[in-house]
Amino acid sequence: MLVPVRSDDEDARLESDIQQRLMARAAKRGCLVRKLTSPAHRGFPDVLIIRDSVVLFIEVKRTIGKRTHLQRLEHLALTKAGANITVTFGLYEAFAVLDKWFP
Numbered sequence: 001m002l003v004p005v006r007s008d009d010e011d012a013r014l015e016s017d018i019q020q021r022l023m024a025r026a027a028k029r030g031c032l033v034r035k036l037t038s039p040a041h042r043g044f045p046d047v048l049i050i051r052d053s054v055v056l057f058i059e060v061k062r063t064i065g066k067r068t069h070l071q072r073l074e075h076l077a078l079t080k081a082g083a084n085i086t087v088t089f090g091l092y093e094a095f096a097v098l099d100k101w102f103p
Helices: 008-012 015-028 069-080 091-101
Strands: 032-035 047-051 054-061 085-089
Touching: 015 032, 015 047, 015 054, 015 091, 054 069, 054 091, 069 085, 085 091
Parallel strands: 054 085
Antiparallel strands: 032 047, 047 054
């Protein structure tokens, strides 16, 4: 797995840019990809990726981002229910998670 060296502009990337690039890369790998929004459940993860019976929720953050209290609670509830969920910080970490789960 080749992971690019982090560039100085990595901190400046918007979460929406990271999400879009992650989703495009996952789709190219044959994954079913959905951007999630749940107004009734603030804190729900940003992206759902499914392939070959593997289901993964991903919370995408900027390299300088952090989870909110509501996100921590929602992620804990999903984990207790048996869901696979991960939080990524920055584009390269998001790509590394994709490489791990959906090579």
